[in-house]
Amino acid sequence: MSAALRTDTGAAHAAILGVGAYRPSRLVPNSEVVDAIDSSDEWIQQRSGIRTRRFATDDETIVSMSVAASQQALDAAGIDARQIDCVVVATVSHLLQTPAAATMIAHELGTEQAAAFDISAACAGFCHGVALANDMVRGGSAGYVLVIGVERLSDITDPTDRGTAFIFADGAGAVVIGPSEEPRIGPVVWGSDGEHYDHIRTADWRDVLASEKPSMPCLTMKGNEVFRWASFTMAKTAQQALDRAGITVDELDVFVPHQANNRITDAMARSLKLPESVRIARDIVDAGNTSAASVPMALRRMIDDGDARSGDKALLIAFGAGLAYAAQVVVVP
């Protein structure tokens, strides 16, 4: 009875092999959101950098957007859905408590009953997923992993809330992560600060249902507090991710922070002292803040625009409700 258990042996290293994104069809310019918040196009742009965003139609569901983004990532990676062993979905707007969106997405994609689950790490979810997938591939529990960030934040945003109505938007992004001969995903620097659990949140369903006029529990945010934390504390986290990967800012090619607010991106870039040569994701300008979807969507955009080229070193960082955060350096596929 003393026989040792056999264990899995994984790949030496892991890599992002393909990136995909899905942008919802309905373009929503600032002019469409200003009246309900007594604001102006100029104020929104100055405050956030956002000019337009996209809202999903009824047909553009969490599952359908994820499938479309995943298909592009699979095609880019040259991997068939049947090779996927695990589907990890980061989202806060899959409005079904259970089951996870991931199982339906895995089925729709035609995986062979891949393991599938959702993770709840809000805007930081995608970078958490990359960290998990990296460890799965190296640990041997999966050969290829699909990591998806997807949101329909328009479903849980109050159009009359001046602090959030102009920020949040919809979309999906996905990556395929698999084995690699070279290290192409650096160590994750991640954590949480639950003392500020209330900074970004939705209402408790039980409170909503007990109220006289129950309505969808929408996101609320303490903007200035979050701005301070994101702009300065997160810049330190980003620096740690560079340090852990053994990369200096001068060796970095691309910076893809969560597209929370252009002002946060500016403050982080300044704190990190990024040289001019580092290309910075600005997808927020016409995509808005898509929470878990923003990093892969922004990365796909940079690849399409030629701003992120194969072999480039990219610093990813995502942060949000929790407060939860994760960052890592990856090599662009």
Next chain:
Amino acid sequence: MSTEEIRAALAEIVNEVAGIPADSVQLDKSFSDDLDVDSLSMVEVVVEAEEKFGVTIPDDEVKNLKTVGDAVAYIERNRAA
């Protein structure tokens, strides 16, 4: 540091963060009304000031710092403490 030295150092920070000419950052000026420093820029100014002057300016305190003079006075009080 004298009041004037603190004001001048703070003016440099405001200039760096918000691009406002340092010599217009005078004690009687309101950050939002006169200098057009919005609440996000104010957060950046506060964080830079914390570092520069070795003080802590909690989020709850920031809304009380309406003028440059308010901020300079707060820094003077808390540097001494």
